Amino acid sequence: MNPYIHKAMSRLALMPRPFLVVALALELAGCGAAESVTPEFGSDYCGLSSVCAPASGISAGYVSVTPTVAGLTIINQTDRPIYTFAVNAETLALLDWVPCTGGANCPALAQGARRDVPWADVYWYAANTKQYSVYWWNVTVQPDGTARADNIKNVTISR
Numbered sequence: 001m002n003p004y005i006h007k008a009m010s011r012l013a014l015m016p017r018p019f020l021v022v023a024l025a026l027e028l029a030g031c032g033a034a035e036s037v038t039p040e041f042g043s044d045y046c047g048l049s050s051v052c053a054p055a056s057g058i059s060a061g062y063v064s065v066t067p068t069v070a071g072l073t074i075i076n077q078t079d080r081p082i083y084t085f086a087v088n089a090e091t092l093a094l095l096d097w098v099p100c101t102g103g104a105n106c107p108a109l110a111q112g113a114r115r116d117v118p119w120a121d122v123y124w125y126a127a128n129t130k131q132y133s134v135y136w137w138n139v140t141v142q143p144d145g146t147a148r149a150d151n152i153k154n155v156t157i158s159r
Contacts, residue, residue, distance in 0.1 A: 061111075065134045067159035071118040074109065074134060081108035082136045083149070086117050088124035089131035089156050099149035101139045108139070131158050 061078035076082050083106060087095060100106030109115050119125045122132060137152040 063134075063136050063153070063155070065155055065157050067132070067157055068116070071116055071120075072122065072132065072134060072157075073114060073116050074136075075114045076109045076111055076136075079111055080138055081110050082138060083108055084115065084117070085135045086122040087133050087135075088122065088126060088129050089133045090126075090129055091124040092133060094124075099135070099137050099152060101147035101149055109136075131156055133157075 061076075063082065064073075064075040064077060066073040066075075072086055074084055074086075083100060083102075085097065085099065102108065133154050133156045135152060135154040137149045139147050140150045141147055
């Protein structure tokens with residue numbers, strides 16, 4: 001190899017191909033993780049101090065989550081009912097839950113509807129915690145008539 005060309009090549013280009021493939025795969029794997037979002041003021045479609053997450057894969061629209069003094073405000077701007085679950089983000093490693101699919105303890109949030117979740121109803125709430133995760137999903141009915149949680153999404157919000 002010409003020594004002048006070798007010096008001009010980047011270190012990345014000199015790495016063995018298998019290493020590059022693994023490094024690229026690891027980098028891309030990180031792209032699918034849930035992102036931590038800090039509220040932005042003046043969001044163009046969610047209102048002041050809220051976090052909006054597109055409902056990709058669920059239906060058209062978005063879900064807005066806004067921290068307030070009293071708790072979390074969730075607005076369903078999708079075209080289907082959603083079910084929600086709010087939790088202290090610092091405890092996600094301990095989380096072992098099954099998404100509910102309806103009933104008295106699992107009410108749906110209708111399209112266009114708003115729900116205020118008091119801090120006391122957020123799982124593992126702690127006054128000193130700064131990040132919370134909100135999960136939402138749709139429920140689909142299987143051919144045998146059983147309900148199943150589908151298209152689970154989440155957003156982590158800072159307060």
